[in-house]
Amino acid sequence: MNRNFYIFWSGQFVSVIGSQGYSIAGLFFIKHVTNSTTLMGVLMIASMLPSLILGPIGGVIADRYPRKKIIVLCNLINAVSVLSLSLVFYLIPGETAIIIIWLMFTSISLASSGAFWGPAISSAIPDIVSKDKVDRANSLNQSSGQISMFIGQGAGGFLYQVIGAPMLFLIDGLTYLFAGISGTFVEIPKVTPEKSIIWSELFKQLKEDLKEGMIYVWRNDGLRIIVITFAVLNFLSTPFIILLPFYVEDFLNAGPEWYGFLLAALGVGTLVGYFIVGSVKLRRENRSNLMVFSLFSIAISMGTIGFVKIACLSLIGFFVVGIMMGIINLNMLTILQTSTPSEIRGRVFGLIGTVTGALVPIGMGLTGIVADLTHKNLTLIFSVCGGGLLFTSIFLFINRDFRNFIHCYPRPALNDSIKEA
Secondary structure, eight states: OOHHHHHHHHHHHHHHHHHHHHHHHHHHHHHHHHOOHHHHHHHHHHTTHHHHHHHHHHHHHHHHSOHHHHHHHHHHHHHHHHHHHHHHHHHSTTOHHHHHHHHHHHHHHHHHHHHHHHHHHHHHHHHHSOGGGHHHHHHHHHHHHHHHHHHHHHHHHHHHHHHHHHHHHHHHHHHHHHHHHHHTTOOOOOSSOOOOOOGGGHHHHHHHHHHHHHHHHHHOHHHHHHHHHHHHHHHHHHHHHHTHHHIIIIISOOOTHHHHHHHHHHHHHHHHHHHHHHHOOOOHHHHHHHHHHHHHHHHHHHHHHTTOOOHHHHHHHHHHHHHHHHHHHHHHHHHHHHHSOHHHHHHHHHHHHHHHHHHHHHHHHHHHHHHHHTTSOHHHHHHHHHHHHHHHHHHHHHOHHHHHHHTTOOOOOHHHHHSOO
């Protein structure tokens, strides 16, 4: 690792802590002043859809402009957005409707900024560390991200009761400001020349760049399989998160504190998975076997959780799922980073984020409908989702394109992949 990476890492670590505080403060504020689950749902959609829609464009921008400028600018925009929300609380504390509208717009702003920030972050890491350290850099970055989420989630709920939403928003704005300022000290090499854009032709150019990214992903059989696998995993995992409160109270007959325990077990397990990937050197053929085994283990664990009514056993199940998700996510991230040409990497990550995330809102909606139709038959729902993941793991095991991609066998070069439009 080097000084550049640690400065880069520290800014993101602090800002993630603040963003978790923002999320908790926003949700609890909506709940306490309106007690409306509809508004809470709207807030969650506002925090998700812009990044899904703008993700591919963010990837194009990450390939076209210096990634350092993108990261710094996004953090500063976030700082201004959240600090303005905190100011609104203090200036017009009694105007609940205006505050809620401002909160929605702030969430949209943060999500939109994240669509550009995310691809730039993912694309920048391989440019500031040597290729043989990408695994370790990703492990540290992802692990610290999980730790900062724990800190933000744990402290956020407590601080909300002690200092309230306005102060939490103020703290979050300051963490974004810190990340933006610290980012100015990071040196990220310009691996591609900055391309000037005639703004009247911006969308035409973006369309062409986006088309290149889509063609590159679609024509690379192994990469296409990985994108589809990510999407299926996200879609079939959604019910476990949405229905977790019902699972804890109605199925396990446990108190609300167990909601936090299970999420903590999932998060700690993910950290362990990151540590395993960052510490153990695997041969390429063993990497594909580990990923298939991890997905298989997730399928079995998720499918059987619906039959377990003992809280401690559920805790173990969530811990195992976390480990395997950490292994899969970090392996796939590293493989995509090191196998995708730098000049198109941002577009590829933007597309992957959009495709894999697009099914999450659909999964949320379907989960609610299916849960009502089945009278919250969690055993049935979890079993079906686990079965779907089991089928996916078997498909990966027998799929030659997936294995060839993981083994880094020769694949079409960039020009060969995109030459046909």
